[in-house]
Amino acid sequence: MNNLPKLDRFNENVLSKYQIYNSIFTTLPFDTIDDTGVLLPLLHKVCSKGFKLEKNPTEIVEHFFSKYQDEPTEKEKADLLFRFIQFIERQVVLFDAVEDAAYPIVNNMDGFGTLRNSKEAAFLNNKKDELKAHLDDFKVRIVLTAHPTQFYPGSVLGIITDLDKAIQDDDLLLIRKLLAQLGKTPFYKKEKPSPFDEAVSLIWYLEHVFYHSVPKIYNYIQQHIYDGEPIENEIIELGFWPGGDRDGNPFVTTKITLDVAERLRQTILRNYYRDIRRLKRRFTFDEVQEIFSKLEKRLYKHVVRSYTKVNFSQKILLEELYAAREIIVNKHQSLFVEELNDVINKVKIFGFHFATLDIRQDSRVHHQAFTQIVEDLLKTGDTTFPENYLRLSDEEQVEVLSVVKGHIDPSILTDETSIKTIESIYALKEIQQRNGERGANRYIISNNQSALHVMQTFAMLNLCGFENELPVDVIPLFETVEDLENAEDVMRTLYSNKVYRHHVAKRGHKQTIMLGFSDGTKDGGYLMANWGIFKAKEALTRISREYDIEVVFFDGRGGPPARGGGKTHQFYASLGPTIEDKEIQLTVQGQTISSNFGTQNSSQFNLEQLISSGIKNDVFTKDQLNDSHRELINDMAATSYKTYVDFKNHDKFLPYLEKMSTLKYYAKTNIGSRPSKRGGSDKLDFSALRAIPFVGSWSQLKQNVPGFFGVGTALKKYEDAGRFDEIIEFYNASDFFRTLLENSMMSLTKSFFGLTSYMADDEEFGEFWTLIFTEYETTKRLLLKLTGHTELMENFPVGKASIEVREQIVLPLLTIQQFALKKIQELQKTGGSAEEIEIYEKMVMRSLFGNINASRNSA
Numbered sequence: 053m054n055n056l057p058k059l060d061r062f063n064e065n066v067l068s069k070y071q072i073y074n075s076i077f078t079t080l081p082f083d084t085i086d087d088t089g090v091l092l093p094l095l096h097k098v099c100s101k102g103f104k105l106e107k108n109p110t111e112i113v114e115h116f117f118s119k120y121q122d123e124p125t126e127k128e129k130a131d132l133l134f135r136f137i138q139f140i141e142r143q144v145v146l147f148d149a150v151e152d153a154a155y156p157i158v159n160n161m162d163g164f165g166t167l168r169n170s171k172e173a174a175f176l177n178n179k180k181d182e183l184k185a186h187l188d189d190f191k192v193r194i195v196l197t198a199h200p201t202q203f204y205p206g207s208v209l210g211i212i213t214d215l216d217k218a219i220q221d222d223d224l225l226l227i228r229k230l231l232a233q234l235g236k237t238p239f240y241k242k243e244k245p246s247p248f249d250e251a252v253s254l255i256w257y258l259e260h261v262f263y264h265s266v267p268k269i270y271n272y273i274q275q276h277i278y279d280g281e282p283i284e285n286e287i288i289e290l291g292f293w294p295g296g297d298r299d300g301n302p303f304v305t306t307k308i309t310l311d312v313a314e315r316l317r318q319t320i321l322r323n324y325y326r327d328i329r330r331l332k333r334r335f336t337f338d339e340v341q342e343i344f345s346k347l348e349k350r351l352y353k354h355v356v357r358s359y360t361k362v363n364f365s366q367k368i369l370l371e372e373l374y375a376a377r378e379i380i381v382n383k384h385q386s387l388f389v390e391e392l393n394d395v396i397n398k399v400k401i402f403g404f405h406f407a408t409l410d411i412r413q414d415s416r417v418h419h420q421a422f423t424q425i426v427e428d429l430l431k432t433g434d435t436t437f438p439e440n441y442l443r444l445s446d447e448e449q450v451e452v453l454s455v456v457k458g459h460i461d462p463s464i465l466t467d468e469t470s471i472k473t474i475e476s477i478y479a480l481k482e483i484q485q486r487n488g489e490r491g492a493n494r495y496i497i498s499n500n501q502s503a504l505h506v507m508q509t510f511a512m513l514n515l516c517g518f519e520n521e522l523p524v525d526v527i528p529l530f531e532t533v534e535d536l537e538n539a540e541d542v543m544r545t546l547y548s549n550k551v552y553r554h555h556v557a558k559r560g561h562k563q564t565i566m567l568g569f570s571d572g573t574k575d576g577g578y579l580m581a582n583w584g585i586f587k588a589k590e591a592l593t594r595i596s597r598e599y600d601i602e603v604v605f606f607d608g609r610g611g612p613p614a615r616g617g618g619k620t621h622q623f624y625a626s627l628g629p630t631i632e633d634k635e636i637q638l639t640v641q642g643q644t645i646s647s648n649f650g651t652q653n654s655s656q657f658n659l660e661q662l663i664s665s666g667i668k669n670d671v672f673t674k675d676q677l678n679d680s681h682r683e684l685i686n687d688m689a690a691t692s693y694k695t696y697v698d699f700k701n702h703d704k705f706l707p708y709l710e711k712m713s714t715l716k717y718y719a720k721t722n723i724g725s726r727p728s729k730r731g732g733s734d735k736l737d738f739s740a741l742r743a744i745p746f747v748g749s750w751s752q753l754k755q756n757v758p759g760f761f762g763v764g765t766a767l768k769k770y771e772d773a774g775r776f777d778e779i780i781e782f783y784n785a786s787d788f789f790r791t792l793l794e795n796s797m798m799s800l801t802k803s804f805f806g807l808t809s810y811m812a813d814d815e816e817f818g819e820f821w822t823l824i825f826t827e828y829e830t831t832k833r834l835l836l837k838l839t840g841h842t843e844l845m846e847n848f849p850v851g852k853a854s855i856e857v858r859e860q861i862v863l864p865l866l867t868i869q870q871f872a873l874k875k876i877q878e879l880q881k882t883g884g885s886a887e888e889i890e891i892y893e894k895m896v897m898r899s900l901f902g903n904i905n906a907s908r909n910s911a
């Protein structure tokens with residue numbers, strides 16, 4: 053089967069099976085959608101033909117009703133459209149399940165970019181020692197975030213998992229039952245989830261996917277690269293944001309932070325408990341049986357009875373397991389020792405924390421809270437800060453902040469934000485006591501603009517009673533174009549501070565710095581964001597090496613290319629020697645988690661791709677930009693930046709998003725606890741707008757502006773100057789530049805301007821829509837010219853085929869959404885009733901789910 057070309061494997065195992073199961077699905081009698089399966093293909097046909105004839109969504113939908121319905125009332129029309137939405141979002145689930153089931157067949161699990169492939173390449177080139185040296189201190193950290201782009205409730209995720217297994221087993225009877233269950237299972241959440249609910253949803257992936265895929269990779273490395281010898285490095289680490297990420301989310305409380313940490317602890321101990329019970333069935337020998345019986349009882353107390361005393365730890369558990377292994381090896385001929393080693397490795401990797409809970413807050417909130425803390429302390433006569441502290445310069449304040457110590461009592465504080473901030477730090481301390489230091493040892497300052505922002509956080513941590521050395525990494529997050537340019541100066545100030553430098557030394561001479569693709573793209577456009585981050589990494593690597601510090605980059609990536617997503621492993625493989633690459637850390641979220649790490653096979657494959665990208669960059673050839681290439685991309689980024697900023701400053705930019713897109717409906721979907729924008733103002737403010745609804749709204753319009761706008765103009769500058777051959781040479785020579793543009797091509801592939809071409813005639817927004825479409829056409833034409841291809845993503849046929857199928861599934865859904873948006877606009881102009889408008893607003897909101905899930909990386 054694997055000898056067939058990849059596209060043939062996709063067509064045979066995904067496309068064909070989907071068509072078969074979908075035909076079964078369309079004939080099933082559901083409670084409220086018994087005739088939908090018959091009518092939907094007709095609507096699909098009308099949509100396809102209508103857009104080819106350049107008809108608008110309203111004309112298409114009305115034509116469908118006039119042709120296939122007998123003079124329906126407005127209510128009957130709306131009811132049928134809602135049934136279509138229900139049906140289509142379930143078709144998307146079915147396709148997800150079929151594609152997941154075929155994952156190991158379509159993707160060669162031993163092919164390029166896998167560990168087996170990397171190991172064999174290293175051994176063939178006599179680089180085994182270099183490979184081991186690389187893995188001795190190389191890490192990949194996957195951080196699961198709570199950003200609201202996962203539209204599947206837990207019940208649907210369970211059905212997908214069961215469908216995946218039934219499809220692999222070709223169990224037609226069970227598949228039919230599961231499809232019927234899917235038809236009856238609600239997708240829509242009536243209430244917004246709490247941050248704790250979000251955490252529980254993501255812990256499902258930790259328990260059912262990562263708990264199995266991560267040790268499998270680790271065990272392979274240990275057996276086949278280290279010849280069974282112990283590895284001191286965990287290699288793969290997991291991070292977790294739900295319950296700890298306070299940035300812009302007023303619903304994350306101290307109690308929720310503690311509850312999430314305890315849920316993580318109990319979940320990992322429950323998994324250990326199951327494994328120990330399984331091992332107890334194997335190790336029925338003298339002395340060993342007693343060890344496992346004692347561990348079983350101890351774990352039972354902590355899991356089943358939620359035992360609260362902190363008298364059990366990763367260290368104690370490992371000591372007991374090591375003692376058992378020594379007896380098994382020395383007295384029982386190592387019988388079943390591989391199964392024990394697997395559990396030992398799990399405990400080494402996951403500890404008692406499962407995933408590290410990161411704390412994050414915005415620097416502006418910190419500054420406000422810290423200023424109030426200083427004022428409150430001074431009022432009580434506390435001498436921690438000099439009386440003139442708030443009048444000192446930033447440089448003088450940094451010096452004061454580097455040496456403060458104390459034990460603030462939150463009850464003396466007068467400001468709620470200050471109290472919450474200090475309580476979150478005390479919660480961090482408590483988590484470390486129960487879950488171990490790795491339970492929560494990172495504090496991230498988003499929107500970081502200065503060294504003072506970092507030192508305010510550093511001081512607050514030191515004012516919360518940490519004895520001796522501070523067991524927490526303070527991590528600045530640089531996001532905007534300006535902040536990225538200033539990052540080197542900020543870190544130079546920090547590294548020059550003796551106290552802070554001492555703190556970094558005690559943290560292993562490592563400094564983690566987070567860089568945000570999402571807000572970078574929103575602020576400066578696609579090319580400038582990516583090039584700005586690349587240059588910032590080079591500058592931060594340079595300054596860190598100057599101070600003998602190993603910088604670790606933590607990338608705040610989203611799902612789509614516009615937010616640093618796409619083929620991320622190719623980016624990491626393209627880093628040159630000018631960027632520190634001992635660790636890969638990145639955020640994953642929403643439907644990107646379910647698509648890239650939703651099953652054990654996909655999780656293993658994508659984790660191995662990331663590990664192998666580090667191996668390629670360090671052990672094999674490093675890609676390095678030469679001076680002429682730097683000059684080219686620097687100029688292109690500047691041209692693109694100006695084009696994007698002019699576009700962003702267009703007087704129709706925000707009104708277009710507000711009136712013509714789905715932006716304002718994201719907040720109504722009940723998919724996440726976080727508000728869609730920072731602050732409480734009702735007025736649309738670009739700086740307060742979160743990247744997810746921003747990028748997602750362009751995706752719903754099928755315009756994907758953040759993934760390409762400005763790229764075409766930058767390329768055209770060189771075409772007009774007769775220098776396009778230089779860009780072609782650059783593309784062929786640089787993995788970084790090639791990956792950058794290939795991901796932009798993915799954004800273009802997922803665009804469909806025929807959906808909104810009616811806007812070209814709009815009195816208010818026609819010119820603005822044409823501006824976007826012209827840039828799309830220019831970008832597409834020049835990227836095809838650059839690559840020598842006749843169609844986008846020609847060199848990624850399976851990815852292209854998957855996108856095409858998904859886009860076809862949701863074509864009627866997109867049409868219904870635009871139809872509803874146009875209806876709302878018409879009703880608002882003609883004074884329609886609030887009840888009528890509410891129906892179509894609900895239709896827009898409900899259509900978001902299937903569109904987002906089908907795209908898999910659209911927000």
